[in-house]
Amino acid sequence: MKRFFSTYLLFALSLSIYAQDNLSIQFDYANTLYKTGQYFDAITEFKRLLFFSPQKKYSYDANILIGKCYKAGAKFDDAIKYFSVAELNTNSAEQKIEAKFQIVRANILRRTTNRALEILNELEKEISQKQLLDSVNYWKGWSYIFADNWKEASAAFGKIKSNHELKKLCDQIENDKVSVTFTKVISYILPGSGQIYTGNILPGLMSFGWNILGGYLTVNSFVEDRVFDGAVIGSLIWLRFYRGNIQGAENSAIQKNIDISNKALRFLQFEYKGAKP
Amino acid sequence: MILLLKNKVISQNLICLIILVFFFQGKIFSQQINGLNLGASPESYSAASDGELYPILSSAEAEREGGLKDNLLSTGNRLKFADYLFQQEDYLRALNEYREFLRYEDNDSVRYRLAESFFRIGRFNEAADNFKGLFFGSDLSDEAILGFYKSSFFKGNYKEFRELTATPIYMPDKYVTEINRLYFISHFMDNTLPYDTAKLFTAFPDSNRQEVKNFYRSRKFSEYKSPVTAALLSVAIPGLGKVYAGEVGDGITSFITTGLLVFLSVNNFDHDHNFRGWLFAGMAALSYGGTIYGSAASAQIYNAGIKFNLDNEIKLYFEKRNYFLPKLEF
Numbered sequence: 001m002k003r004f005f006s007t008y009l010l011f012a013l014s015l016s017i018y019a020q021d022n023l024s025i026q027f028d029y030a031n032t033l034y035k036t037g038q039y040f041d042a043i044t045e046f047k048r049l050l051f052f053s054p055q056k057k058y059s060y061d062a063n064i065l066i067g068k069c070y071k072a073g074a075k076f077d078d079a080i081k082y083f084s085v086a087e088l089n090t091n092s093a094e095q096k097i098e099a100k101f102q103i104v105r106a107n108i109l110r111r112t113t114n115r116a117l118e119i120l121n122e123l124e125k126e127i128s129q130k131q132l133l134d135s136v137n138y139w140k141g142w143s144y145i146f147a148d149n150w151k152e153a154s155a156a157f158g159k160i161k162s163n164h165e166l167k168k169l170c171d172q173i174e175n176d177k178v179s180v181t182f183t184k185v186i187s188y189i190l191p192g193s194g195q196i197y198t199g200n201i202l203p204g205l206m207s208f209g210w211n212i213l214g215g216y217l218t219v220n221s222f223v224e225d226r227v228f229d230g231a232v233i234g235s236l237i238w239l240r241f242y243r244g245n246i247q248g249a250e251n252s253a254i255q256k257n258i259d260i261s262n263k264a265l266r267f268l269q270f271e272y273k274g275a276k277p
Numbered sequence: 278m279i280l281l282l283k284n285k286v287i288s289q290n291l292i293c294l295i296i297l298v299f300f301f302q303g304k305i306f307s308q309q310i311n312g313l314n315l316g317a318s319p320e321s322y323s324a325a326s327d328g329e330l331y332p333i334l335s336s337a338e339a340e341r342e343g344g345l346k347d348n349l350l351s352t353g354n355r356l357k358f359a360d361y362l363f364q365q366e367d368y369l370r371a372l373n374e375y376r377e378f379l380r381y382e383d384n385d386s387v388r389y390r391l392a393e394s395f396f397r398i399g400r401f402n403e404a405a406d407n408f409k410g411l412f413f414g415s416d417l418s419d420e421a422i423l424g425f426y427k428s429s430f431f432k433g434n435y436k437e438f439r440e441l442t443a444t445p446i447y448m449p450d451k452y453v454t455e456i457n458r459l460y461f462i463s464h465f466m467d468n469t470l471p472y473d474t475a476k477l478f479t480a481f482p483d484s485n486r487q488e489v490k491n492f493y494r495s496r497k498f499s500e501y502k503s504p505v506t507a508a509l510l511s512v513a514i515p516g517l518g519k520v521y522a523g524e525v526g527d528g529i530t531s532f533i534t535t536g537l538l539v540f541l542s543v544n545n546f547d548h549d550h551n552f553r554g555w556l557f558a559g560m561a562a563l564s565y566g567g568t569i570y571g572s573a574a575s576a577q578i579y580n581a582g583i584k585f586n587l588d589n590e591i592k593l594y595f596e597k598r599n600y601f602l603p604k605l606e607f
Contacts, residue, residue, distance in 0.1 A: 022348050044370050051358050052349050229553075232541060 027058055039069040059089035076110035104139050108277040113147040134160045141166055142277050148261055150174045173264045180253040187249035194249025198256045207245040214238030352381045368394040385415045396428055404428040419449035420605055426456045435463035458601050465591050470496055492591055499583055507576035511569045518572025522579045531568040538564055
């Protein structure tokens with residue numbers, strides 16, 4: 001009897017160590033799939049868990065993870081839908097804030113910057129802790145980065161810390177960018193100079209050459225009292241090259257700024273180690 | 278441990294315990310593994326598609342693979358979950374679950390929903406194959422044949438679809454009108470409308486017949502512009518071809534530009550400015566040639582625009598009415 005009792009006791013204890021209900025096994029399995037990057041299967045298993053979980057024990061966690069899976073698959077609309085469902089199933093204020101941040105991050109990636117900023121502004125009014133306010137400003141900075149507004153991004157990161165590394169990066173990008181207006185203005189004064197200023201030396205020199213030729217032909221016609229010739233050559237040739245030079249300078253400046261932004265975004269995507277949307 | 282082993286009773290208990298623990302541990306873990314590995318992998322899709330469609334497992338295999346009958350992956354639960362996914366319009370996951378269900382149990386309704394899932398995600402070849410599996414000996418055979426024809430229609434090879442409909446052996450009495458209508462719609466889609474319209478118009482409901490007639494007229498007698506005529510008109514008067522092709526502003530501009538360049542050329546030759554004369558003559562020739570070519574291109578663009586708009590209009594019209602197909606409840 002004594003032997004049987006001790007055996008039973010030890011056996012019962014051992015079972016309690018390994019016993020796991022089906023739902024928690026399912027959650028662990030789905031979570032493993034998520035962690036190993038099998039997002040499609042992970043979504044299926046999380047959905048199965050939610051479908052068979054009458055007490056909604058896993059509603060928050062499963063919905064958040066489904067959202068993350070969709071986000072990883074670049075399906076941002078679906079991700080936001082599930083993050084929003086998670087937000088409705090939160091058990092604490094922390095979870096609610098976390099769900100909101102996830103919605104913001106998906107909005108940043110979806111490039112719906114206004115919606116991201118709207119949510120962050122609402123959050124800013126609701127919270128008072130320094131750490132959370134820093135998070136709000138951090139994601140505001142990222143929202144502005146994705147909207148190609150590096151100046152506002154720098155201001156947002158500056159609210160966290162005056163020498164925040166992303167603030168430095170944003171400032172550098174803002175300094176590297178060329179002014180489209182300035183490029184156009186110098187092209188009005190000296191044709192081709194705008195393109196040379198943005199680094200396109202050969203097109204700039206060619207534009208300068210065409211304008212000199214057009215100008216010479218026009219002026220020469222007027223000097224020789226061929227007013228009609230001068231007017232036609234001036235309008236059909238010179239003016240065409242002059243306007244082309246200004247448009248070329250503008251396009252060149254815009255393209256240079258896009259290249260600078262893309263280079264910075266590539267750096268942030270592949271080399272920046274901090275939290276990313 | 279040595280002290281424990283000295284006690285014979287305790288050591289016997291310990292051995293029993295270890296055996297029991299390992300036995301149950303193994304069982305629990307095997308349940309977990311068996312249960313959780315049932316999700317279908319993309320490889321298994323193709324494997325099933327290539328060979329026999331969704332063979333049912335033997336009872337021994339089912340017991341081995343299924344393990345727990347009451348777990349989340351039992352056939353009943355799978356079906357409930359699959360139906361839920363289907364209702365949520367998550368067809369890709371739904372078909373995965375239906376496919377897994379069919380490994381254990383055969384069910385025509387589930388087979389139909391599986392085929393319908395393939396259809397709704399645009400995998401028309403697989404949909405047609407799965408509908409085909411329900412052609413004979415099934416209560417849903419009429420619906421399956423309709424499903425097969427609609428899958429063939431949506432593949433976009435309308436000629437092949439029409440050839441299929443020419444096989445009356447498969448035509449279900451219940452849906453012959455719908456399939457016949459799809460046949461005529463296919464003519465609208467690839468612009469191969471017949472001249473004999475008696476059967477064509479009667480295939481559509483009275484309420485839509487007038488609109489279908491209008492589409493027929495637009496398709497059959499569209500006012501296309503001839504690129505050759507446009508080019509010849511511009512040869513006669515630069516820019517007239519563009520006006521003919523509907524680009525009035527461009528036509529007038531071309532006329533003025535070419536005329537001005539010709540005038541400048543003649544004027545310079547008259548004043549013995551030969552270099553400038555030849556320069557403007559060359560420019561005038563370029564402008565003239567460009568206008569002729571541009572006129573032909575304008576006519577082609579005009580025709581492409583008419584065709585594109587009409588194609589879209591017809592497609593949207595039929596899409597909005599679900600190609601006059603019945604909405605089946607299942």
